[in-house]
Structures are given as structure tokens and as C-alpha cells.
Amino acid sequence: MPYTLINKSIIFVSTMCFMSCLMNCYSNQKVSPPVQMVFITGGTFEMGDIWNEGTKNELPVHTVTLNNFEISATGITNQQYVDYLTEALAKGEIKADSSIATGPWNGSGNYVYLKIDHSHCLISYMSGLFSVNDGKENHPVTCVSWYGATAFGFRLPTEAEWEYAARGISAGEDTMWSGTSNEKEISEYTWHFGNSDGDLEPEEVATKLPNANGLYDMSGNVLEWCSDWYMYNPRYYESSPTLNPRGPESGTKRISRGGNAFCNILIQRCSFRFATEPFATTGGHGIRIAKTP
Numbered sequence: 001m002p003y004t005l006i007n008k009s010i011i012f013v014s015t016m017c018f019m020s021c022l023m024n025c026y027s028n029q030k031v032s033p034p035v036q037m038v039f040i041t042g043g044t045f046e047m048g049d050i051w052n053e054g055t056k057n058e059l060p061v062h063t064v065t066l067n068n069f070e071i072s073a074t075g076i077t078n079q080q081y082v083d084y085l086t087e088a089l090a091k092g093e094i095k096a097d098s099s100i101a102t103g104p105w106n107g108s109g110n111y112v113y114l115k116i117d118h119s120h121c122l123i124s125y126m127s128g129l130f131s132v133n134d135g136k137e138n139h140p141v142t143c144v145s146w147y148g149a150t151a152f153g154f155r156l157p158t159e160a161e162w163e164y165a166a167r168g169i170s171a172g173e174d175t176m177w178s179g180t181s182n183e184k185e186i187s188e189y190t191w192h193f194g195n196s197d198g199d200l201e202p203e204e205v206a207t208k209l210p211n212a213n214g215l216y217d218m219s220g221n222v223l224e225w226c227s228d229w230y231m232y233n234p235r236y237y238e239s240s241p242t243l244n245p246r247g248p249e250s251g252t253k254r255i256s257r258g259g260n261a262f263c264n265i266l267i268q269r270c271s272f273r274f275a276t277e278p279f280a281t282t283g284g285h286g287i288r289i290a291k292t293p
Helices: 004-028 077-088 146-150 159-167 183-191
Strands: 038-040 043-047 062-066 071-074 099-105 107-115 123-125 127-133 221-229 253-257 274-276
Touching: 038 159, 043 159, 062 159, 071 107, 071 159, 077 107, 077 123, 099 146, 127 159, 146 221, 159 221, 159 253, 221 274
Parallel strands: none
Antiparallel strands: 038 071, 043 062, 099 107, 123 127, 221 253, 253 274
16 A cells, blocks of 8 residues: 555656646747737728739729728738647647648648748747747748648738738828838838848848838738639739629639749739749748738
8 A cells, every 4th residue: 555655646746747847848938929910991992003013914903892801910920820830739730740730721631831841941840849940930931831821810811902901092092012102212111132131031020111001011021822812814803803802713823912022122012913822832922811800
């Protein structure tokens, strides 16, 4: 009997030590602040290249009406995405190894969310834990697919919502780049090929001026996935819906907007449309989320 009591005590102490170590491990992980959402009052605007500076798929300019929506003030950061991955892994919603993090889309399948071993990915996975490279916590997450972007939470903006918010229309402005139409002022609002440090890595979020809506980095830094499919039709805008358009019903590529820190300023215009396969995990693609109030 004494032996049994001692043995149980040893087991109890050992268990408590293990739990304490486990809790310390998780408590030492950095946790990001909640995603800041900005309310955008809906309205009617002329969508597309109203400045006659762009490509055919930005035309024709057409009237679009949007309901109210919310959109994140910045792109989703590495730390915010790690917080999501950590929670999703604990719930068994995703799988991960040192190369990739994968999960379902619409409740089925197994899609690459994050290309961890990509040379530009700043997130690591080791011994069951995700982490961010030191000093890169507040940089936008990249190397994330469209599937990985949709999994983060809420939803992605439609490209109409993205453009409307980027141009600052609901706040009384309407700018070619997010924050300005003056080419001489671009570097005050956006990271681009001419002012980034040339290491093919995006810069910390919210280190440039916001646009009139209080949104940062909508032009430049990273391309941002939108929810829409892209239609291979340079005149798609002629027949797209006028009320809360959500893009074609199907396709092979998804829309992204805004350009990135490696792009020239023409690609960073608010009306520029970029199309990429949804499974792509490039060092220039990131996430901005939206929600319906």
C-alpha cells in the first residue's frame, strides 16, 4: 500500500510537471492583437479604369452599387496567421509539417494553405508549434494560397468591395492609388519597387499613410486575394451584375488586387486586376479580410 501511494504521488507530480511545461510552452508564444475591422458605408460608384491608364480587362467603366461592409485595416500579419494556424491545428482542422500546412475547402478536400518551406515564407513549424521569424511578426503573411486565405476567418472581399474601399469613395475621395492620385505622393502611401529595400520581402504593415477610409497598404506591399473567380474575357465588365457583384460562377483563376512591393506603380493602381491560380503560394500574395455587418 505505501508503495502504491508513493507511486501515485510520483505519477501526479510528473503529470503536473508535464502540464506546467506544456502551458509554459504555449504561454511563451506571441499572440497578436485582434484584427481591426473598418466599417465602409455602401454606395454607388463607377468601377474600373476611370483614369484611362490601364488595361482592357479594367474596362468598360460600369456602375456598381454595394451594401455596407467591413474590411480589415491592414493585411493579415504573420503573427495573426500563426494564431489561426495554432488554433486550427489544436482543433484538428488542419495538418502541418515542416513543408506545408493543409486543410479543407468548403468542408472537403485537402488543399495547401501555406507553403512553409517557400524561401519567402516567414513562418516555421517544428515539434507541433508554429512560429514567426523574429522581427517579422507584424509583416503581412505571404506564401498563402487562396484556400489558405479563405480559411482564416470571416470572408475575402469581393473585387468590387476591394476597389471601392481602396479608392476611398465612401470617405469622399476617389484616388487612382489607395490614398492619392498624385504620382509624386505615392511613396507616402505605398511600398513599391522604387522604395522597398529590394530583398523581395514585404515591409511591416501600417508603416505608410492610410487612405481616406483608414486602410493601410491597399496599394503595394502584397497582392491581396479577393473572393471572385476571374473570367478570361476582356469585356466581362460589360455584363457583370450592378448590385453587389461577386464575379463569375466558375473559373480557373482568382482575382487579387493592389500589387506588391516588387511591382511598378502602374500595377498598384486601384483598378488593376490580377489573376492567379487559387493554389498558388507566392511570396507576393497576402490576405485582407471582409465581413458583412
